Amino acid sequence: xxHVYDPLHHPHCQGQDFASSYWASTIALPKATPNVSKxxxxxxxxxxxxxxxxxxxYYLASEHQLDVCVLEANQVGFGASxxxxxxxxxxxxRLSYPQMTNKWGLDVSKGIYAEFxxxxxxxxxxxxxxxxxxxxxENGYLKIAHNQNALQSLNAQADYIQTHLQNAxxxxxxxxxQEELSAHYMKNQQAFGALRYSDSFGVNPLKLLLGYRSLALxxxxxxxxxxxxxxxxxxANGFELSVNGFKVSCNKLIMAGNAYNNKQSHQVINxxxxxxxxxxxxxxxxxxxxxxxxxLQTNQVCMDTRTLKYYYRLLPDNRLLFGGRGAVYAxxxxxxxxxxxxxxxxxxxFPSLKNIExxxxxxxxxxxxxxxxxxxxxxxxxxxxLGYCGAGVSFSxxxxxxxxxxxxxxxxxxxxLYNTPLPYLPFARFRRIGQFAYYQYAQVKDRFF
Numbered sequence: 095x096x097h098v099y100d101p102l103h104h105p106h107c108q109g110q111d112f113a114s115s116y117w118a119s120t121i122a123l124p125k126a127t128p129n130v131s132k133x134x135x136x137x138x139x140x141x142x143x144x145x146x147x148x149x150x151x152y153y154l155a156s157e158h159q160l161d162v163c164v165l166e167a168n169q170v171g172f173g174a175s176x177x178x179x180x181x182x183x184x185x186x187x188r189l190s191y192p193q194m195t196n197k198w199g200l201d202v203s204k205g206i207y208a209e210f211x212x213x214x215x216x217x218x219x220x221x222x223x224x225x226x227x228x229x230x231x232e233n234g235y236l237k238i239a240h241n242q243n244a245l246q247s248l249n250a251q252a253d254y255i256q257t258h259l260q261n262a263x264x265x266x267x268x269x270x271x272q273e274e275l276s277a278h279y280m281k282n283q284q285a286f287g288a289l290r291y292s293d294s295f296g297v298n299p300l301k302l303l304l305g306y307r308s309l310a311l312x313x314x315x316x317x318x319x320x321x322x323x324x325x326x327x328x329x330a331n332g333f334e335l336s337v338n339g340f341k342v343s344c345n346k347l348i349m350a351g352n353a354y355n356n357k358q359s360h361q362v363i364n365x366x367x368x369x370x371x372x373x374x375x376x377x378x379x380x381x382x383x384x385x386x387x388x389x390l391q392t393n394q395v396c397m398d399t400r401t402l403k404y405y406y407r408l409l410p411d412n413r414l415l416f417g418g419r420g421a422v423y424a425x426x427x428x429x430x431x432x433x434x435x436x437x438x439x440x441x442x443x444f445p446s447l448k449n450i451e452x453x454x455x456x457x458x459x460x461x462x463x464x465x466x467x468x469x470x471x472x473x474x475x476x477x478x479x480l481g482y483c484g485a486g487v488s489f490s491x492x493x494x495x496x497x498x499x500x501x502x503x504x505x506x507x508x509x510x511l512y513n514t515p516l517p518y519l520p521f522a523r524f525r526r527i528g529q530f531a532y533y534q535y536a537q538v539k540d541r542f543f
Contacts, residue, residue, distance in 0.1 A: 100424035101356045101369045101459065102526070108167040108322045113177045116376040116413070116454040117300035120229075124304065126169045126319040127311075130337040136316070137161040138501060139335060139344035141323050141359070144175035145486060146479045147350035148306040148315075149494030150501075155313040158502040163316040163344075165323050165337060170307050173354040176300040177458025178487055179374055179405055179417050181395045182217050183235045183294035184210045185485025188466035192254050198510060200258060205509045207259040210485075213492035214293050220491065221297075226305030228297040229410055234394030235294030236270070238285045243543055244399040245286040252289045265293035281389030282443045284398070296395045296407050299487060326360055332475060346501055349478040352486065353461035363478050365522035368529065369459040372484070373420035373432050376454040379412045380447075387446035390414070401536035404439050414450070416440050420457050422530045427457045460484050464517040467510060468493065472500040480516060 099110045112118065138154055140147045143166030151162045166172075186194070186206065194203040221230055239245035252269050260266060270279070270288040279288075311317060318337070325336040332345040349360055353369045380390070390408055397405040406416040418436055421427045433455055441448045463469060463481035470479050470493045477500065479493050496506045506512050519525055 098424050098427060101354060104356060106167060106322055106356050107172070107354055108320070110168070110172070112168070112172055113456040113458060114454065115177060115300070115374075115456045116409075116415070117176060117180075117298055118171075119454070120298060121301055121304065123169060123171050124307075127317045129321040130165070130318045130340050130342060133341045133343075134163075135343045136163045137344065138163075138346045138348065139333070139342055140164045140348045140350050142166065142173070142349070142351035142354070143170040143307075143317065143319065144173050144350065144352065144354070145303060145306060145490035146352060146494055147348070148303070148310045149491055150348055150350060150479070150497045151315040152306065152310045152313050153495050153498035154501060155310070155315050158498060160502070163318060163342070164310065165321045165335070165342070166317070166319045167322040169319045170317070171300055171303060174352060174458050174460060174486065175303045175490075177374075177456060178299050178372075178460075179395075179407070179415055180297045180299040180302070180487060181235070181294070181397070181405065181407075182214055182297055182488045183395055183397075183485065184214055184291055185483065185489060186210060187468065187481075187483045187485075190251055191259060192251070195258075202509060204259055205507055206511065207255070208264065209492055209507065209509065209511060210489065211264045211293065213488045216491040216495065217302075217488055218293075218295070220309070221302070221305070224305065224309055226302060228299075228301035228305060231296040231393040231407070231410065233292060233295045234392070235291040236275075236279060236392075236394055236396045237289045237291070238275070238282065238396060238398045239287045240284050240398045240400050240540070242286055248287065248289050248399055265291070267291045276389060279389075279392045279394070280396075280444075283445060284443050294395055294488075296393065297487070302487070328475075345475070347476050348472075348497060348501070349476075349480075352480055352482065353459035355480075360476075360478075362476060363480055363516065365519050366516045367461045367463055367480050368519065368525055370462055370529070371420035371422070371424065371427055371457050372417060372460055373427070373436060373457050374415060374417035374455070375433060375436055375452040376409070377414040377416070378451050378453055380408075380414060384447060384450075385412065388444045390444075400540040402533065402540060404443070406440075413453075414440075414447070419533070422526055422533060460486070464519055465514075467514070469514065469516045470497050470500075470512050471516065472497060477501065478516070
């Protein structure tokens with residue numbers, strides 16, 4: 095390899111190494127579909143073969159009977175959809191629901207909460223309906239207060255959700271005291287209580303992705319792997335894409351690469367998102383003694399309330415997955431300090447696992463927007479899906495469903511997720527410097543506030 099891929103600096107990700115993840119050890123990639131080898135025309139072209147691209151294509155083909163192609167620069171399984179922790183949970187960006195209400199009003203907050211709830215339910219339904227074998231684990235998401243201040247804030251959020259947002263159609267959340275958490279879930283030394291959502295769960299994200307790949311192909315979607323979109327020209331009738339030296343014409347175009355977009359993707363998204371590295375390690379299988387000493391007795395997904403969050407869960411084979419923020423600069427991602435930081439974070443939570451050994455360690459990008467919200471936008475010809483802020487395993491299903499509706503001319507909910515432009519990042523060329531400064535502030539905040 096001549097460089098470590100960074101979407102802010104390199105023109106494309108084709109030819110880069112796939113992540114040496116735990117997920118990649120559990121299933122082999124299928125034979126790649128043929129790449130683009132001749133000029134052609136489609137109703138809709140989608141750039142990016144991850145969750146967003148494949149599910150948008152699936153819904154366009156199966157529910158709206160459109161001719162769709164998906165263009166993937168590498169092979170399905172390269173990007174964030176195969177590098178993440180496999181947490182299917184209700185996200186909301188970094189805005190709390192009270193903050194949303196202050197910004198947009200209670201009805202909008204209710205609508206966003208319902209969309210994120212529907213996203214989790216949609217993934218669960220896709221898995222069940224199509225028998226996707228993705229190692230789905232027990233339902234439950236524990237959002238853990240890491241100190242007393244976070245406990246008060248989290249308690250207030252729980253009260254707000256239960257009072258204003260939940261209804262008969264949304265699954266309940268419940269408050270767990272420090273004692274309940276220790277007795278029934280884990281002996282986390284930095285847990286002061288938790289908010290438990292009942293409708294979230296963990297999966298093997300690569301197996302889920304390959305399940306979506308099969309759904310798309312079975313629905314008549316044309317998937318081109320190892321097909322890099324090198325140039326895009328807008329025409330009177332749509333777009334012309336240069337792919338492997340051939341022309342692919344389409345009436346409508348969707349950019350679905352999310353954090354793995356790049357400098358040449360399209361001006362509509364350039365300088366409008368921040369790719370953020372997340373790092374994950376997976377331990378050797380825990381012994382019965384390690385499980386007993388740590389009190390780990392659940393496979394539910396867990397994430398704490400730090401600004402620079404830790405997230406973790408027990409996998410089906412009793413390995414522990416533990417993740418958090420990685421390097422600021424992609425070229426530094428494999429420095430030993432970042433794995434050491436993760437293991438220190440684990441040790442702070444579970445001292446009995448101080449000397450834990452790992453078999454797998456890898457990195458991947460997520461995408462954040464300036465306003466900390468996902469954006470699913472379509473202007474009649476051109477659309478993009480961007481900015482999941484780490485909740486893409488679940489919300490990609492809802493995003494793909496809604497994007498397909500917009501492309502087909504159907505009405506979608508009047509929510510900022512779907513009708514707010516993706517904000518431009520001021521001083522975009524200095525965004526990594528700003529990210530570094532923010533990380534320093536966040537480390538102090540997480541420790542003392």
